[in-house]
Amino acid sequence: MTVARPYSDTIWDEVETWSRDRIESFQLSALRRQLADVGKRSRHYARVFRETGFEPGDFRSLDDLSALPLTRKQDYVAGLAEEPPFGSLAAVDLKDAARVHFSSGTTARPAPVLWTKPDLDRWADVYARYLYAQGLRRGDVFQCMFNYAWFVGGLGATYGAERVGALVIPGSSGDTRRQIETIQQYGTKVVIGTPSFMAHLAETAEEMGFDLPSSTVEMVCVGGEPGASIPGTRERIERQWGAKMFDCYGALECQPIGWDTALQLGPQLAEDYIHTEILDPDTLKTVEDGQRGVLVLTHLDKQACPLVRWWTGDVVVRDRAGTPDGRTHARLVGGVLGRADDMLIIRGVNLFPTAVEDIVRAFPGTTNEYVLVIDDSVKDAKTGFLTGVKLRVERTDDAPADLEYALTARLREKLSVRFHVEVLPAGTLPRTVHKAKRVIQE
The missing domain is CATH 3.40.50.12780 (ANL, N-terminal domain)
Known part of the structure; x- marks a missing residue:
């Protein structure tokens, strides 16, 4: 038929x-x-x-x-x-x-x-x-x-x-x-x-x-x-x-x-x-x-x-x-x-990378790119548990001078997690033509 x-x-x-x-x-x-x-x-x-x-x-x-x-x-x-x-x-x-x-x-x-x-x-x-x-x-x-x-x-x-x-x-x-x-x-x-x-x-x-x-x-x-x-x-x-x-x-x-x-x-x-x-x-x-x-x-x-x-x-x-x-x-x-296997647990708080993306992409003064970094500096030396997250973002030409402070405060307010925000010049982070990798280990 x-x-x-x-x-x-x-x-x-x-x-x-x-x-x-x-x-x-x-x-x-x-x-x-x-x-x-x-x-x-x-x-x-x-x-x-x-x-x-x-x-x-x-x-x-x-x-x-x-x-x-x-x-x-x-x-x-x-x-x-x-x-x-x-x-x-x-x-x-x-x-x-x-x-x-x-x-x-x-x-x-x-x-x-x-x-x-x-x-x-x-x-x-x-x-x-x-x-x-x-x-x-x-x-x-x-x-x-x-x-x-x-x-x-x-x-x-x-x-x-x-x-x-x-x-x-x-x-x-x-x-x-x-x-x-x-x-x-x-x-x-x-x-x-x-x-x-x-x-x-x-x-x-x-x-x-x-x-x-x-x-x-x-x-x-x-x-x-x-x-x-x-x-x-x-x-x-x-x-x-x-x-x-x-x-x-x-x-x-x-x-x-x-x-x-x-x-x-x-x-x-x-x-x-x-x-x-x-x-x-x-x-x-x-x-x-x-x-x-x-x-x-x-x-x-x-x-x-x-x-x-x-x-x-x-x-x-x-x-x-x-x-x-x-x-x-x-x-x-x-x-x-989010993905069940991508979820990070920060001091008992469940955190999905997509929640971070929502805030970064809506925040004035940032480009489209960001990356979350997990390394030993944000882990408790005794337990190995995460105590915070490193976040790298790029600033636009018209970004406010207090971008790092303001974005850190917004993330803490919305997600109840401590972020170590690193602001980089536009064009620093790699661009992708396929699927972006937003969480990396260093």
């Missing part, structure tokens, strides 16, 4: 308007099929099901998923070592796979993830759904600044934009001056890339004497790292570009699964593509909507590398109330609030 898309002037697919009962009924049926299939085709999950005594045929409710253990990154890495090069979580023969993408490899060896042709088709349609929700339309000029080499983002965004009917310029990341010149010459309406690269481009445009707010760009779509859901970052980049900024949430293993709509109320999940759980990071029990927890994902129809109860490590707040535009799928209020 051919499905008519777009469904309406603002909604790409009718599935976005399903009732909660229909969403959960669909998920239950899809999971029954998916778990039975995964148990046969994935050697990793066949072993997990056998060891836990889980029978896919006995799956009766969505709550039954909790009988299965979580799948974590270390499980994926161990599977690669057990059955190289694609790992024991892979669920297709190589002859049935169409593509492989890789992780960035910033903390470990780059990990491969396989895709079949149906996986890629599904992926393109989910991307089209999110770009349409943010305002992309047929005939718009769409400049993709995600990396195309190895990284998953560039091709996904390209195929999604093409499915909507946009004209795609595959700019990739880097070559900042040419990116700005291309916007000028070809009337780009929508740009997409990481928040760090969008901030870097804004600085480049200023150096070139080009007034970005007067350009044709109306939408700045970002993903790959926190940014658009951090108020300080969103406000700064929207001001620098003179355009609305939209978030997208995803990862190599589950990509993309949530996105801002035109209402900018937080990423709305594709609940016909993935099932979500929100768990307390300590007890691993389900938390109620409106409470913080770690996002756990299960694919409903992924073929090549399906994941069951994938621990993302991302701290979120879920709301399943629906939104005023008629969309009914759950959303992540405030986007990703």
